[in-house]
Structure formats: structure tokens, C-alpha cells
Amino acid sequence: MTPPTHPSRRTVVTALGAAGFVALPAWPSKAHAAGGPVLDTHPATEPSGTHVRDVGGTNVVFQYGVVLPAFDGWRTHEPTREYLSLDRRWRFRFDPRSQGLDEAWQSPDFDDRAWGLVDVPSAWDLLDTPGFGSQTAPFGKGTAFADGYAWYRTVVDVPASWRARHVRIAFLGAGYSAEVWLDGVHLGKHEGANSPFALPVDGALRPGTRQTLAVRVFRRASYTDYTATTPQPVTDDHEMPYKPVDYWPYAGLTRSAWIEAVPRVTVAKLLVSGANGRVEARAVVENHGDSDFDGWLTLDPGWGSGARPAVVPARIAARSAGVVRVSVGVPRAPRWSPAAPHTLTARATLTARRPSGPRVDTLSTRYGIRELTIGDAQLRLNGKSLFLKGLNWHEETAAHGRAMTPAEYDRELGHITAVGANFIRNCVYNRHPYVYDWADEHGVLVMDDIDTMWLNTAQEKLQTERYGLARALALTMAWNQHNHPSVILWCLQNESEIDPDGAPVYRAWLADMKAAVKAVDLTARPVTWASNTSNDPAFDLADVIGFNEYFGYFYGKDADLGPTLDAVHAKYPGKPVLITENGTWSVAGTHGPDTTEGTEEWQAARFTAHWTQVAERSEFVAGFTYWVLKDYKQRAGYNQSYNGISVMGLLTFAEERPKLVHEAFRKAVNPRS
Structure with a gap:
């Protein structure tokens, strides 16, 4: 096999380690693919109108003019409510020329009998992409590369008894954005592929009739040509993320959806x-x-x-x-x-x-019931100091992409406990509610992330001063996951740009998101982020110092990690330090000396060298989060000879076979066990 083109995302984010700040490359402000538009339209501010109101001394999150409700309807049906599942086969059609609105595809009178069919939930990437999970399949072919707009339509028989009800349509995930109509009445638009949303439908509902539900989903292209020698990236300043990033942006109605009819006086949250x-x-x-x-x-x-x-x-x-x-x-x-x-x-x-x-x-x-505190540079749960033996992980399988089944979640998350990890980082987006319930039940600690990855200064400024999507994602993360005891950390961003001269834009952006989560979290969980440098000028705002490090791989030597940790501790002696990422790569089945890059032995040795230095400093280092549980798919422009699979995992992607680093991680002794 040809060695993979690496270093994955770090060729884009030029890491400077402990020595200085990171300068991200310039990206074009616009790009359009031949044959049709690839950029969505945006209002002046993010479309859901997410905001906080003080209601009797409690900060409450509102979207679409109503309280953002609980989303437990995917598993729990309250006896006072009625539910209509939308997990079914829908009519489906791609709209590459964006003609659907002009031709009124949202109308109940439109004839969709010639359309295809698609299951909800599912990712349209897997609709027709043979060999999606194979390292030898050709890259750039199939519906995994179908971008722009696509439409979903279904009919629902609305019970006559719902005349005296408040009714909403709930979606657990729609990537990247979704607009929804009921009988041609526009209900609203949502941005953010991994955050649930609920649209009130009272004004459009006609109880006792059959009505047509239409959803137009959009995904921005990552590149104008995925197989070009020098691909041209497609960007949109308003979106999160705004440019190609190092994971697969699965498209469609990827999680469950349902209609929920509640009493007019209702406990929303x-x-x-x-x-x-x-x-x-x-x-x-x-x-x-x-x-x-x-x-x-x-x-x-x-x-x-x-x-x-x-x-x-x-x-x-x-x-x-x-x-x-x-x-x-x-x-x-x-x-x-x-x-x-x-x-x-x-x-x-x-x-x-x-x-x-x-x-x-x-x-x-x-x-x-649990008490989470910080003191003397330690993170404590119920008075006991924690050391987080952690894993980053992506929510996907080769068979279903991000539309995973419960059995797939159980298998995937079971790998985490099998190697003795007590902590997961939900890099870099919210997960299906199943994951948080699983973590609660299995005693696995969680750091929850949002989609704020690789922003440049211009996008940080736009989000803070006008558009507000980053703030909305932070608010909904803390609101939706509030009650889960397993969630112990809020992560605000991953490897975004730091502006010079004291980083006023970067600091304002982080402070805005921190204020958002603190406003609604009654438990006052600590806030951190995955910085691209140990010299982050905003670490004074963090409750836990978090940074990604790749010593000995992208810069410096393995042995530089220990002195870097000591320097960070000396500067912030009262704050715990968390390694939010570290890892290398190997091609499964490639063996040789542990000094030869790309061998399984080299990957395992690099992990051990870093783990040892961290474990020796457990009096102020709260944990180590390995990158990554499993090889993963990405459209970031590298490893195309491997069908876009990044090979940095403990396990392979489709087969989930362990590499040598899997055993090295399993044997690593938690210094506080």
C-alpha cells in the first residue's frame, strides 16, 4: 500500500506547540461549483432565534419563539402526550439546480410519485456509495459527494383530537441545515447538523386531515472538485464549521424525528x-x-x-x-x-x-447526585480526584454513517470500556441522546463539544458580533445535556485562530460562549476548549486548561511534552490541565521498528511516550484524551488513496480491528485507579 498522506488535519492547522500561536491559512470567502449553487442563503442572524430570557430568576432557552423543549420523546412517551413517529420511508429527491422552491416542491399539491424513497433516519451519503467503508474503493464517487439541496416529503394523518393541543415537530439531527413546511406553510429553518430542534406547528396544523410534510436539507460542498490535483475549497463564513474539516459531514435527516402533541399547559423542560x-x-x-x-x-x-x-x-x-x-x-x-x-x-x-x-x-x-469541584489544580468528583483516561471518537459506522443504530452505539461505545477508558470527548459536535444516556448508565465521563472547529478570526468576529450561531450551539448544548451526570466538561472550540495583540477577537468569542453555558447550567460545570497551543492567551478564562499536542510528530520531540506541562502549570498553578488530543497514525498490518513512521509499533510507542509523561504529573494533569478511538472518514483533502479514511485510530474503520496501540492503551495504568 502507498503510505498515507499525512499529517491529516495538521497540514491545515499549522501547530506550533508550546513555542507560539497558530496562524491558519487564508481561505476564499466564496466558491461555487460548476452546474449549480453550493452556498445556502442566511438571514442577518442565525435562523432559529436562539436566546435566553430570565423567567422568574431562571435563565430559559427559547427557539422559534417558544421554550426549547426536552427531546426525550425519542425514547420516553409521557402518558399526557401523543406522539407520531416520522421514522419511516420518505419520498426523496436531490435538487442540484435548486429548482424545488420555484416548482413548489413544498406544496401538498405537488406530485412526488416519480421521486425515489429514502429511510429516515439515514445519511444520504450511504444511499448509493459502494465501498464507502473500504480503503480500496475509489474516492469522489457516489451520493457521499452529492452536495447542495435535497428534498424529503411524507404525509401524516393528523388526529382530530389535536385541536386542543400544542403541537411541535422534533428533529434530533438534520445535516447541515433544514427548512420545514407543513402543507406549504413555512415553519422555520435550522442550522447545525448535530443539534436537535423543534418547530411549533399550531398555525399550520389542520387536525382531522391528511397533511404533507416537506423538508429541504442542505449540505455545502467541501470542494468544487473532490478529485482535482489542487482542490478548491468551498467556504461559508456563517456556517459551523465554515470550511472543510477533518471529519465527514454526513447529510440528510440523520436522526429520529417525530410529531409531539402536548397539552396547552405543558412542562416544556x-x-x-x-x-x-x-x-x-x-x-x-x-x-x-x-x-x-x-x-x-x-x-x-x-x-x-x-x-x-x-x-x-x-x-x-x-x-x-x-x-x-x-x-x-x-x-x-x-x-x-x-x-x-x-x-x-x-x-x-x-x-x-x-x-x-x-x-x-x-x-x-x-x-x-454528584458533586463536581475544582481545587488545587485537580478535578474532583464527590471529593475524589479524577484522572481522565480518555478517547476522542467520531459518531459513525461504515454501514450507516452518523445514522447509527442502537446496536451500533452499543458496540462502538463498548470498545471504550473494553480498553479501560473512563472518559470520552464528543469531538467536535453533539451526539445522539442515546450516547449521553449510555454514559450515565455505564459510568463513563463526558466532555461535550460543539461544531466550532477551525474558525479564523473573521468568523469568530462575525459569530460574536452578529450571526450568533456559535452562541446558539453553546446554549443548546448546555440546555439539552443539562441533567446528565456523566457530562462533566463543556468544550467551547477546537483549534481556532488566535488573533495578535492580546487576542481581543478570540477572547471575546470565547467569553461569549462561556457566558452562554454558564447562564443555563445550574450545576456550574467547568468550561474548557481544545486549544492548538499551550500558550493560549485566553487560558485565564478557562476553568480547565485544555490543549491538543502532537510533540514528536508534527513538531518537536516526544520528550518536550513534560517540560511543556510543567510550564503551563507554573503559569496557572491552580488549574487542572487536560490533554484534549494526542495521537499518530498507522496502517493496519504494517509492522517494523518503532522508529519507522506509519508502523503499528511506531504508533504504539508514541502513545506510551506521551502517556508516561502525563501520568507522572497527575497531581496537576487531569487527564489524557487519545486521538482517536477508530479510524474515521473525512473530506478534508487528504488520504484520497485510502478513500478518505484517516488511519489514526486504535481500531480500523469498517472492520473495527485493533492495532497494537489498542493494547498499549488498554494496558496504560490510570495513575489514580
Whole structure:
């Protein structure tokens, strides 16, 4: 085999290690592919209108003019609500010339019988790309390279009983952006391939009839020509990420979708914080009716909490949202920890007139009791110092891309526990809710990321001062994952540009996102990011110092890591340090001396050299996150001879066979075990 073209993403992000800051290359502001547009249109600000309002002293996230609701409907059906699954076969058609709007493909009167069919959820990349997971298949062919617009259509029979309901359509993921119509009425647009969203449909709903649901999904091309000798990148300053990056941007309706009919007075979200023998809950209640609601809310902290339900008044004005606060002592409740991942289920119940009156709505959520603190350069859980033996991982399989099945998640995540890891970094986007539930149940700690990867200064400035998509992604991350005890860190960005002269643009951007997550997180989780340098001038804003390092591979020597860690600790003596990435590559089955680049022996030896230096400094280094669990697909312009597969994993991509570094990682002893 021809040696892979490396170093993957670092040929784009020129890492300077501990010596200085990173200057990213200039990218064109626009690019169009021959034969049709490849750039989407954007409003003045991100299209969902994501923002925070203070509601009775609690910061609440709103999108599309309503509270951003809980997305537990993919697995939990409340008895007071009705659900209509949209996981089915839809009519589907690519729209390479962007003619769909002009021809009214969103209209219920449009004849789509000649269209093809596609399953939802799925990634259209796998619709017709033979050999997608093979290293020997040709790169640049198939629907994996079909970019621009594509349309989905289906019909739904709306129950007549929904006339007295508030109804929304929920999507767990649509990549990259999606516009939605119901019977030709435009409901809204969403940007961000990996964040769930819910669109209220009350104005377009006709209960007791059959209605047509249409979705137009967009994915920007990565390059104008994927097989060109010098490919021309396609960029869009407004998008996240705004340029080609080092993972595969799967397209389509990649996660579950459903229609949810809730009572007009409804518990939209239940925020729970459990620590120090108490449960603090905030029930966010919406009243979509024309009359004030005067009732009661009962919070049951759950079987196993050792506490009785608490009952408090709930008064919500008509056409408004309110927050009902409840505090319950749970001194006998078990704590959540990796060794004993005890979860509880809290349930909020709204009743009319009196506590035992007619039930109006319910909402349940899983949570855990645990205390997460930082002190003396250590990250502590329940008073015990942590060392994070971690793995970066991408959410994909060769068979289904990002539209993974539960069995695939179980197999993929099972690899993490099999090598003794206690920590995962969700690089560089939010995951399906299944992942957070799995981590809660298996005691695996999580750092959650958003899509803010490889931004340049111009894009950071645009996001902070006008467009606001980065802020929206940070807000929705903290809001959606709030109750998961496994989530212990918020990661704000990955390897983005640092402007000179004190980095005013970079610092303002980070401060804006940090303020967003801190505003809505009742548990005050630490904030970090995956910097491209150990000399990041904004580390004073971080609760945990996080940086990616590739000593001995892209710069310097392996032995430089230890002194670099010592220097960072000397500058920030009270803050824990976390290696957010380190790794090298090997072609599976290639063997030789551990000094020969690309052999399995070389990859394993490089890991051991770095792990040893980190483990020796566990008094201030909180962990090490290896890049990466499994070889992964990317459209970043390298390894095309391997069908775009980056070979930096412990495991191979399609077959998931272990390399030698897999065993080296498994044998690495956690210094705090």
C-alpha cells in the first residue's frame, strides 16, 4: 500500500506547540461549483432565534419563539402526550439546480410519485456509495459527494383530537441545515447538523386531515472538485464549521424525528441539579392557552432517592412561560460515580385546581447526585480526584454513517470500556441522546463539544458580533445535556485562530460562549476548549486548561511534552490541565521498528511516550484524551488513496480491528485507579 498522506488535519492547522500561536491559512470567502449553487442563503442572524430570557430568576432557552423543549420523546412517551413517529420511508429527491422552491416542491399539491424513497433516519451519503467503508474503493464517487439541496416529503394523518393541543415537530439531527413546511406553510429553518430542534406547528396544523410534510436539507460542498490535483475549497463564513474539516459531514435527516402533541399547559423542560444531599429542580411551564393557569406541580425525585414528592403552587399567565422551583432533600440518595453509576428518574406532574386534581401534564428526566469541584489544580468528583483516561471518537459506522443504530452505539461505545477508558470527548459536535444516556448508565465521563472547529478570526468576529450561531450551539448544548451526570466538561472550540495583540477577537468569542453555558447550567460545570497551543492567551478564562499536542510528530520531540506541562502549570498553578488530543497514525498490518513512521509499533510507542509523561504529573494533569478511538472518514483533502479514511485510530474503520496501540492503551495504568 502507498503510505498515507499525512499529517491529516495538521497540514491545515499549522501547530506550533508550546513555542507560539497558530496562524491558519487564508481561505476564499466564496466558491461555487460548476452546474449549480453550493452556498445556502442566511438571514442577518442565525435562523432559529436562539436566546435566553430570565423567567422568574431562571435563565430559559427559547427557539422559534417558544421554550426549547426536552427531546426525550425519542425514547420516553409521557402518558399526557401523543406522539407520531416520522421514522419511516420518505419520498426523496436531490435538487442540484435548486429548482424545488420555484416548482413548489413544498406544496401538498405537488406530485412526488416519480421521486425515489429514502429511510429516515439515514445519511444520504450511504444511499448509493459502494465501498464507502473500504480503503480500496475509489474516492469522489457516489451520493457521499452529492452536495447542495435535497428534498424529503411524507404525509401524516393528523388526529382530530389535536385541536386542543400544542403541537411541535422534533428533529434530533438534520445535516447541515433544514427548512420545514407543513402543507406549504413555512415553519422555520435550522442550522447545525448535530443539534436537535423543534418547530411549533399550531398555525399550520389542520387536525382531522391528511397533511404533507416537506423538508429541504442542505449540505455545502467541501470542494468544487473532490478529485482535482489542487482542490478548491468551498467556504461559508456563517456556517459551523465554515470550511472543510477533518471529519465527514454526513447529510440528510440523520436522526429520529417525530410529531409531539402536548397539552396547552405543558412542562416544556425539567432542569435538575442533584448535589450535597438536595435536588434542585426548575420546571419550565408553558401556557399556550387563553386563560391563566392556577394549579399545582408535584415533583417526585424518584424511586431510590429516599425522599417523598414535593408539591408547590404553579401559576402561569395565559400565553406565557413560567418557572416552578422545587427543592427536595435527598440525604439518603446514592451518589453517581464511574464506579457506581446510580441514576434516578425525577417526574414533574401538573394538576389543575388542587394537588390531587385532574392531571394536566407530566415530564420525567433522568439525573444523578454528584458533586463536581475544582481545587488545587485537580478535578474532583464527590471529593475524589479524577484522572481522565480518555478517547476522542467520531459518531459513525461504515454501514450507516452518523445514522447509527442502537446496536451500533452499543458496540462502538463498548470498545471504550473494553480498553479501560473512563472518559470520552464528543469531538467536535453533539451526539445522539442515546450516547449521553449510555454514559450515565455505564459510568463513563463526558466532555461535550460543539461544531466550532477551525474558525479564523473573521468568523469568530462575525459569530460574536452578529450571526450568533456559535452562541446558539453553546446554549443548546448546555440546555439539552443539562441533567446528565456523566457530562462533566463543556468544550467551547477546537483549534481556532488566535488573533495578535492580546487576542481581543478570540477572547471575546470565547467569553461569549462561556457566558452562554454558564447562564443555563445550574450545576456550574467547568468550561474548557481544545486549544492548538499551550500558550493560549485566553487560558485565564478557562476553568480547565485544555490543549491538543502532537510533540514528536508534527513538531518537536516526544520528550518536550513534560517540560511543556510543567510550564503551563507554573503559569496557572491552580488549574487542572487536560490533554484534549494526542495521537499518530498507522496502517493496519504494517509492522517494523518503532522508529519507522506509519508502523503499528511506531504508533504504539508514541502513545506510551506521551502517556508516561502525563501520568507522572497527575497531581496537576487531569487527564489524557487519545486521538482517536477508530479510524474515521473525512473530506478534508487528504488520504484520497485510502478513500478518505484517516488511519489514526486504535481500531480500523469498517472492520473495527485493533492495532497494537489498542493494547498499549488498554494496558496504560490510570495513575489514580
